[in-house]
Amino acid sequence: MIKMTEQEQNLRLLEELRGKQGYICDMDGVIYHGNRLLPGVKDFIDWLYKNNKRFLFLTNSSERSPKELQQKLERMGLEVDESHFYTSSLATAKFIHSQAPGCSAYVIGAPGLVNALYDVGITMNDVNPDYVVVGEINSYNYNMIIKACQLINKGARLVATNSDMTGPSDFGIIPACRALVAPIELATGRQAYYVGKPNPLMMRTGLRLLDVHSEDAAMIGDRMDTDIVAGTESGLMTCLVLSGVSTLENIKEFSYRPSIILEGVNQIPE
Structure with missing residues (x-):
């Protein structure tokens, strides 16, 4: 042979x-x-x-909607139909809706995540939400961590869009979703459920x-x-x-x- x-x-x-x-x-x-x-x-x-x-x-990536991703590629000279995109935000919204239809959430994330949750009937709530949901966001801060920890300690469940610790960018490798969730997990002793790949x-x-x-x-x-x-x-x-x-x-x-x-x-x- x-x-x-x-x-x-x-x-x-x-x-x-x-x-x-x-x-x-x-x-x-x-x-x-x-x-x-x-x-x-x-x-x-x-x-x-x-x-x-x-x-x-x-x-x-949880920051953009399929339409925004389609427009981003269009600006780069690529024409791809919106139907060819599926994000961790959509998957997260689908998962939470299947678990608790009509629930509410405190969200740390960009518009792509917030809109995906709204689209399946999940409302925003920073007082007594059913879930704390975390995705990528550029304006992440200490007050968000404190609020998330308080709500989780009161009984909210922790869900994150994806488990990427880092991601590529124009500036090299940068922190991604799991790096943002880590302080909340450590402070509360609760492990997030990661929906994305x-x-x-x-x-x-x-x-x-x-x-x-x-x-x-x-x-x-x-x-x-x-x-x-x-x-x-x-x-x-x-x-x-x-x-x-x-x-x-x-x-x-x-x-x-x-x-x-x-x-x-x-x-x-x-």
Whole structure:
């Protein structure tokens, strides 16, 4: 039996990746950094459309609504329909609504999260809410931490949009949602329930929106601890791109491996 070389193995895996019907893609570190489009992304999107692929941008970023994400890409020169976006804010709102319809929440987060909660009938309450909900926010401060701790100690349940400790930006790696939740968890002794990737809830929703079986789909992301583990546990082929957080050096820390590693999505189009 002739053993394939590493290069031949990578080419075979790349062809397998290209043959999938559906793609779940992260955004930060895969499509852009901040307001900068990453190399080859336009070619990748054109390839998806040209080959009639089904694709969904499944992002743990909770700050923007699908419409805002669609407009952000439009400003960068990419035209993608709003239906191709699903965020951790939408997943969080859906989860809380399924647990306690008509409940109220004290929210530490950006408009994308607040609007998602409003849309499913969850009202804002800073006196006796059912939930304290935390997502990414630029104006995070000590008073918010104090208020959240007081409400949780009174009985509110703690939910967070995603478990990312850090994220990529124009300025390098910056703190993300879990870093904001950590002081509240430490001060109250309560563990937040994290809704976004790698929670299977969000991945199952993504596959339903794609209407593709897990065996015919691939997860493309830049993080081993959210994207790749989420894809692995959901039965998808996984593609790690080195354009974001994870590097060839730090993937050695994890017991699982992506199916294929690429420099970026620019390597996917034929």
